[in-house]
Amino acid sequence: MMGGGESYAALEESLLPEQAAARRQWEKTYLDVLGVCCSAEVALVERLLAPLDGVRAVSVVVPSRTVVVEHDPAAVSQSRIVKVLNGAGLEASVRAYGSSGVIGRWPSPYIVACGVLLLASSFRWLLPPLQWLALAAACAGAPPMLLRGIAAASRLTLDINILMLIAVAGAVALKDYTEAGVIVFLFTTAEWLETLACTKASAGMSSLMSMIPPKAVLAETGDVVNVRDIGVGAVIAVRAGEMVPVDGMVVDGQSEVDERSLTGESYPVPKQPHSEVWAGTLNLDGYIAVRTMALAENSTVAKMERLVEEAQQSKSRTQRLIDSCAKYYTPAVVVLGAGVALLPPLLGARDAERWFRLALVLLVSACPCALVLSTPVATFCALLTAARMGVLVKGGDVLESLGEIKAVAFDKTGTITRGEFTVDMFDVVGHKVQMSHLLYWISSIESKSSHPMAAALVEHARSKSIEPKPECVAEFRVLPGEGIYGEIDGMRIYVGNKRVLARGSSCQTVPERMNGLKGVSMGYVICDGDLVGVFSLSDDCRTGAAEAIRELASMGISSVLLTGDIAEAAMHAQEQLGGALLEEVHSELFPEDKVRLVGALKARAGPTMMVGDGMNDAPALATADVGVSMGISGSAAAMETSHATLMSSDILRVPEAVRLGRRARRTIAVNMASSVAAKAAVLALAVAWRPVLWAAVLADVGTCLLVVLNSMLLLGERRGRRGKEDACRATARSLEMRRSQLAAVSSDSAATKSVGKTGGDASKGCHCCHKPSRSPEHSVAIDVRADEQREGPTAATCAPAKKVEVTGSVNASVMPASSSCVSAGCCSP
């Protein structure tokens, strides 16, 4: 194993200019270091490696016993690093590319020898000299402890190995050889078991990372090249059964791709020309040619890896507290131990041996191992579980906050709704421009916008055989909460909601035919001060949105809706949600209004989560205690500022993530309580009855093991009362899949763009029950407030404040039956 294979994470080279100038080739090497157990060893590893020339950064991931070293292989090789670590008895080895991490499945020869000798010594009642075998057992098992202990001591760190060695020496001094042997055996065996337990966790970690193939095939020449050498815009070939090596867009071919590595959902996603594909996803069938859109190191999966890695290293509040205590705690107890051993005999106490034993018990119990492990292992396992279900949580702090959430603010477009708009109406106003011109202008300008509406408008123009020309747009600006502005062919054009009407045009009368439209988002096009076009767009709620809100409510978490869209569109979404209770609905918000409302929610309800996808959500995401962005489909700004990211579009992950956060908090609390309780019990026993050294060791290593195992429960399947619902959700999800497949096919053939509406028919396949999703006595108070505080020109365009009461039964009748069942998830499988 040692030196075998290459380090796999050399993906990421230095990007900092000063280092680039130094002309060093930084590489990351992942090492399995079995000897890492406590935070004491973290300091040891850092002190060992940091002084080496050519080592830039060292990070230690305790739970998976991984050390990540960023180094210059020319100055310091992998084998040198391994040698340095092994010199201190840390049992290090380089992890090979794609290996599952820790491999120490069998107990080391030291443990075996120790155990066998100890067993043999237990026959000393037959043959008294056999008792010396117990001493031999202690000696046989001790070398790894000794090496580590010496390495720690020589660097003036006090670690568990030293404490244990003191205990062993003490037992030998008391001529209690069996006790010495038992201590060594218990300690080494527990360490081995812990390592075994950690194997599962680290296997999960490496399956998350290093999914990207190191080589790719150029489509034109068939050359095999290193993914690191592929530039943006190259076309690469991906055959069936291969991983996509770089993020890109399909230019040729058709296939289905499994995106589980990114989204946590394993079902095939159809891809055809113009679809985006992501590195690390699996091409299931069919050949596709992909034009790369990012360098390998900037691909989404590489960013994800970096985040997961950083998340493991970032410490949570609880952990920082424990670490800062542990620093004083251990030395303090050593002083105390010395005091207990020496003072009473000096003061004339008779039972010196008892006091000495008591001091040893105190020393062993002083090891904060279990307490120190209680948070990071649980955090690590929870982060891993989150990542597996498609939620990228940026650190243990966020995880802890997730468990505290009391209120959730949802953005509408792209979060509660799909963000896949259908153009219901598109009309020219007046005689200033022709339809084809208008479409050309709008699609060209909109192709520069990342707003979900933009995609629909561009698609609409394409369906009328008009190709957008973004290169002809001279100036482009996003008007937050309003729309966009662009200059094309010398024309100054605004596209957006009625606020741009106030801004860009002198005439503010809306054409007659616009007034009849309900529940849709209205758009206006202003060209050089004149209203030249109107359009309306509609969007449907995501599958699972209603269930997510209902589930949050069942957990005592209230949900509110914040949208930049108009009140009618917000109402439409509320109606589609059926029985799911939204406590408040705020519409026509500017980005800063969202920030204000999230702040108000925090003050009123407590810890608040904000879920959003758009650029306009970014400030609010940052303000919330936990900002959750809608992963790949959302904007980059939202992803950057958020604390967590949903890699799939499955909104049900929100309550799941909160549940996971709560479980993690509970696990940490149990871990901490049990580790403190075990020590307290042993000490109480020692003081009240008799200081039993091996019991103290057992309590120490036992709780360590218990803490690890308890934390690993977080890796398991989500528990709860959801078996049946899960099956139903799977049906709903596959229906949604079918539906988006249909949408993709029909938009491809440039057929009518009303798929969003008729596509709902696909959900007729759901054999739903007809039970009402909510009892009628509940009622929803919707506070439709067009922002009261606003002043200035836009105020005139805002709708007056009104309060609407919508009862559950009314909602049920408004809902089209099929979609209500799918979104409510009430059907039986």
Ligand SMILES: Nc1ncnc2c1ncn2[C@@H]1O[C@H](COP(=O)(O)OP(=O)(O)OP(=O)(O)O)[C@@H](O)[C@H]1O
């Ligand atoms: N690119 C665009 N093209 C046309 N209209 C736009 C565009 N961007 C924004 N708008 C208009 O401005 C309004 C507000 O946009 P904003 O991004 O603040 O909110 P939103 O994304 O629609 O809603 P939500 O806040 O629920 O996500 C939109 O509802 C839309 O009418």
Ligand SMILES: [Mg+2]
């Ligand atoms: Mg949005």
Ligand SMILES: [Zn+2]
């Ligand atoms: Zn310990």
